Amino acid sequence: MSNKIEFQIENLGVPKLKSPLQLSTVRGDDIFTFISETDKMVFDTSLEGYAKCLANNEEPLCFEKAGPRQNIHFDPENSTAAIVTCGGLCPGINNVIRGIVMALHYFYGVKKILGVPYGFEGLNPEMGHGFIELTPDKVKDIHQFGGTILGSSRGAQDVSVMVDTLLKNDVQMLFTIGGDGTLKGCNAIGEEIMKRGLDISVVGIPKTIDNDVDIIDKSFGFETAFDIASPILKDAHNEAAGAYNGIAIIKLMGRDSGFIAASASLAMPVVNFVLVPELDFELYGKNGFLEVLKSRLETKHHAVIVVAEGAGQHLFEKNDVMTDASGNVQHDDIGIFLKQKIKDYFSDVFPVTIKYIDPSYIIRSAAANSSDSVFCSSLAYQAVHGAMSGKTKFVVGKVNDKFVYLPISAVVSKRKKIDLEGGFWFSVLQSTGQPFFLG
Amino acid sequence: MSNKIEFQIENLGVPKLKSPLQLSTVRGDDIFTFISETDKMVFDTSLEGYAKCLANNEEPLCFEKAGPRQNIHFDPENSTAAIVTCGGLCPGINNVIRGIVMALHYFYGVKKILGVPYGFEGLNPEMGHGFIELTPDKVKDIHQFGGTILGSSRGAQDVSVMVDTLLKNDVQMLFTIGGDGTLKGCNAIGEEIMKRGLDISVVGIPKTIDNDVDIIDKSFGFETAFDIASPILKDAHNEAAGAYNGIAIIKLMGRDSGFIAASASLAMPVVNFVLVPELDFELYGKNGFLEVLKSRLETKHHAVIVVAEGAGQHLFEKNDVMTDASGNVQHDDIGIFLKQKIKDYFSDVFPVTIKYIDPSYIIRSAAANSSDSVFCSSLAYQAVHGAMSGKTKFVVGKVNDKFVYLPISAVVSKRKKIDLEGGFWFSVLQSTGQPFFLG
Amino acid sequence: MSNKIEFQIENLGVPKLKSPLQLSTVRGDDIFTFISETDKMVFDTSLEGYAKCLANNEEPLCFEKAGPRQNIHFDPENSTAAIVTCGGLCPGINNVIRGIVMALHYFYGVKKILGVPYGFEGLNPEMGHGFIELTPDKVKDIHQFGGTILGSSRGAQDVSVMVDTLLKNDVQMLFTIGGDGTLKGCNAIGEEIMKRGLDISVVGIPKTIDNDVDIIDKSFGFETAFDIASPILKDAHNEAAGAYNGIAIIKLMGRDSGFIAASASLAMPVVNFVLVPELDFELYGKNGFLEVLKSRLETKHHAVIVVAEGAGQHLFEKNDVMTDASGNVQHDDIGIFLKQKIKDYFSDVFPVTIKYIDPSYIIRSAAANSSDSVFCSSLAYQAVHGAMSGKTKFVVGKVNDKFVYLPISAVVSKRKKIDLEGGFWFSVLQSTGQPFFLG
């Protein structure tokens, strides 16, 4: 059961200080009970999974339950924390920053909290960005705004330089809010710290608007993303239906996974086609996308198509793979491509009117909705509890609807994708009327 | 393990007809796989729970996984379904109606679907309401509207009369969307059907804006509810901060459970006090609510108080318990009461300005947000799959983030409440700064 | 033509300093041209009004055009301004504050700007509130929030004391944002200043969510008010239609004038009755409100009623008139009254379900919508231009869609009301189907 070892969180040492939180150690007194290291949650909750463990007489794969520990590792009064936000915008970043600051300040009494400007760049003194001192007063209203008050950047910096910066500024806890690349970077910082034998905890709060972090139920900002996208689909439908044989194409985020495209389409059931990276579709041929689109127009005279940015990459002729500063594969623009292919195809068939909508930045820069706000503050609180107890190189997330700690390494090995045989995708097909296969 | 038996869903018989859904029976073909009756999900997902089962050598408490079955019980072409909506408004009712109609019509080919007007009243011919024939065209846009297109009513009708009505109209499947009382009514109908040996399936889709249905993760409409409530808390804060020693009191729904009040306060962290039914607080005395409120005003000169409608009932002198037509205990108005008590208390202390806000109907009548829209259509689809397979007296819900079927009897025995020792309430206390005890 | 004299703005002296604004004095150079004192706008724009002037050989009643003057009265570098906000909340107050600060600071170079806390109370040193120094950095984001960052209060303070405070703090310009009572107070301050021969300008920016300031086209916040109210009417309709013979009553603001109730009902045409203070309606009798309501229910089985808070005051038996701290007549609660009367009336007729909604604070505390934001910043800029030029005891407003200056005295003598014979009310009756007379 190698997996079980993978899910073990590393710790900077056995925590020896008494937590300043006035909590309980027993149930029944109406006071929250400290979480113990033996509080664990099973990953595979199917009866089949249980039966398998039982048959093999082995413990199931488990996660550490997140929450405040009775003993902590860092002395709050003499600790400095730092927060850094990396990569593209995503609803809820400011909520997470706010939650971390509030938790460090009010729950534990950590008074010195540094905001690192413009992502990992801010940990490289050469960039000359300096730090922003974060206080409750400074962050109390920021949850109402999208974006990140710290600024962000893409791409890596020299790990050794960043650890030097942490050391020079006497930072004990580094909270990194970022996606796959950022989490890998955070892990590398954590490993360098271990190598040098330093007493610094590094924590990741996974940020991916695409909801493609492996294992965890969902990432923050994702619900807001399709909440913002869904009325735009209604707009698109207005545009499509407003013209004879009107076609609206909406390109949504989703580099490797089509969760936003699929969820928004479920939320606003005016969509006829959802093209996601997971789906291997063809344009031409009897059951190809264009032929099916033509049938749709012949009967209903309008169509709404949602396409995730990473969909249909197999349709391009590739020479070289290009990546952005974060190391993400740069996709050819499927939206523009699709628009052109549809235009070409119908030029011989019948006149169509095509409207193309790309609302990505509007979605990325939105403020978190209520559900994400609640989620973000909980993530922040749990991250602080874990860091204060001396855990390191971990992320906080929800699995099977419970907050747990996971090793960074466990969530960055691969991306979460839509299971084309699962219930979620089946819902999408049921809702849109799209066939299982296109081509 | 009597519980296991409770969680067993009853069936009208072994389903013998082939499902018209073109799905798969094996994994790996990119087509959704039918759910088998042996697909089950474990309830208690803690390692402790697992260990207990292991020690006792018994199967853990499980739920049937929801989804389409390979064999169905009703012949779609010769089946009639009916949908009824009962009790107070809740965001998402129309989405559920829409989802049921679409699933019955398009997935299975059930063409005759009756909308029952004005709740259980509509199943009593004496009321003279008649039926509304539901078609895809009639329901396609209704997800954009709050309320219920069928109308609703509170209270019970004679079970025997309702079963007669189903029989007379040749109804094979009754979908009831409603709360605790409605589900009990639905169960009673199901039992009468069993007693008479009829071939009619009854299904419940739990509807409670308070999110107080036992066992299931959440009920539909709940997320929208606190999503609508949360900006109103910001408004309230504007009112409170706009006056010297300004106090805003917002009364939110929550007859027995304070989930809306607590979640909205977490989502919009401008709240200083959250008073919920689960909390046994005192007004007077050294650590009583009014004294703590006074301290708050002395330092910050404004305060925001969220109170759930069922909070503080112990503060009233009761003579007789009164119930509404749905059988719910009628609460004294804690909001008005609190306003008066605060006014009285401060009349001798210093001048305060009190603003009282009761947005209940605005919240109840809202359209579902995107997250609830996705949730509602999935609930509807799963309900249809279950009914078509001949299951009866069951509800559909999410437990540990997975869709499952549960016997109605399992969820109506008691209300779900906030665990005052749990992580959720602890988050609320952390976010508001409210002490564990008031009084 | 005594009116013409009334509309003359008083000035602290002939302005002698050169404006720092780099504007033009001629047309045709693509640079804004300074407004001259002879730029005037006619009030009565009907041909009939024009003909009357022609016949009598007299100049029509005019207003001074608002805008920057070539000469100013105050030396920006040595000037201090103060801003005070009084009375109930209204969308847009923060936008006006922001606009004034930006205009004083960036356009003219006035660096010292005092925020007066909690209304006129803040000009009474006894209250001990102090001042808040306002800078562009402090106000740059406040337009996104409802309420007032300065706080507010109702009621008057000793005029002499307030003038002393202005003098003691070397204030040259006082900007007062408030309603009828506030503007009268502002005028009294201006008169005391004149009496003492001081060199202080006082300016009013009329704030009344009810839109009842005489002469001017509309007051800021009013459009936002019915923009917020109108979806609530849709909610109310959902509640009404959700029950058999369901009735929704929505009480909206409108102490003396029903503009919000009427406009919201026009904007969301689901309303059947709009009861405003201007309308003299009866409850009972053949054509009385209750009888007409009954007819409506008999045919449609639900009804939506919007009632302005000041409507139907003639229906109460009055002993003493009560006023609030601002001197406004305290109305009996027509909403609760109506609910009770409807309940009583139908108790003998047929069962009805009544839902009562009072969203007042939610509307008052909202942030300005886009239209009001544009309007508020223009009002603020114009107020600053007028004050800098040494005008005093004036308000800024739009008349016939143009920005003008008006003497405070001209707008406070009476309230603007809906003209029951005018086109606006006729639209409301057309839209709702409500008869001209009720009773």
Add this chain to the structure above:
Amino acid sequence: MSNKIEFQIENLGVPKLKSPLQLSTVRGDDIFTFISETDKMVFDTSLEGYAKCLANNEEPLCFEKAGPRQNIHFDPENSTAAIVTCGGLCPGINNVIRGIVMALHYFYGVKKILGVPYGFEGLNPEMGHGFIELTPDKVKDIHQFGGTILGSSRGAQDVSVMVDTLLKNDVQMLFTIGGDGTLKGCNAIGEEIMKRGLDISVVGIPKTIDNDVDIIDKSFGFETAFDIASPILKDAHNEAAGAYNGIAIIKLMGRDSGFIAASASLAMPVVNFVLVPELDFELYGKNGFLEVLKSRLETKHHAVIVVAEGAGQHLFEKNDVMTDASGNVQHDDIGIFLKQKIKDYFSDVFPVTIKYIDPSYIIRSAAANSSDSVFCSSLAYQAVHGAMSGKTKFVVGKVNDKFVYLPISAVVSKRKKIDLEGGFWFSVLQSTGQPFFLG
């Protein structure tokens, strides 16, 4: 005074039938008074304009006041009306359709109302679109949706064919909702009708999201347009501020006039540059746009640029002017162009991050906000009153805040543009800090 003749509305004859509206002919009875043909409103409301007329002893340029007339031309019971919507989407079209149907049906008793599908195409039988019968029940909820329920198209159809269609279907009144090209088409239909001596009234309701119809205060949908655009500017600011030297470019509608770009920037004051078609700016040189942008970045490290689609056309090298199907000049894409020029310019200067946002379709397809809803229903009512009284070839609009009728010919001769020397543009410059000249 040739203008006065231009503003005269043509009539199909002296109306002889009694209006079915139960209105009054005298003031003082609390009932709306019919509008008389002599009720006129003066256009130029400046004292200067009055004085000029007075000096020349001539009547000022006037408009006919809109509203119901005591005598009407068409017999409602035997009349058929038709409604057609042309050109691009604009918020409020459905509200106007709804208002026309309601006014015809309920006020006058016209029962036969034809919806013409897909613009003028629908009046060409060759297209085979047929008609949609419009009833109150069909239109009662459509005001809540953006788009047009009738569909639209661009471009002209043969006038003679369209008049034949009206004749064949016995249409007495044609309501055309559309922009400049549509209104010209409507006028041409009206002239053909006159030439043939037919008894058909044609009415225009000017629809231009750009607000560029000459003479009238504003066109419907415009306020909604910048209300939708303004939070997107906030998003854009989040994106710009989220990166070091981040630049956000937002392209908004505005083919010949920059009202949306300017108003949205005033409403959401996070914008640093507003580039409109009226402004003749240069990219390069000491005071050129790029140099000024560089200065901004050097001090603030982010910038937000709003550009109207028709701005900067002088910067392109033109060979041929291209027009779309509506005859509008097709602009080169200034947004993409600007993005490229900025990228090129800074490639030698310092690294910048550019985010490009084009929300046009999201704005066009939105539902009307409350203010526009009120406006649209009034426009519709006034259009119906005018048509019923036999007026033809006219539009309805607001001038100086009053509803009037204008000849179509008066509003289509040229486009309304931002006056660069007027107060509105000055507000924009004040709010953004943008200099009068760029280049």
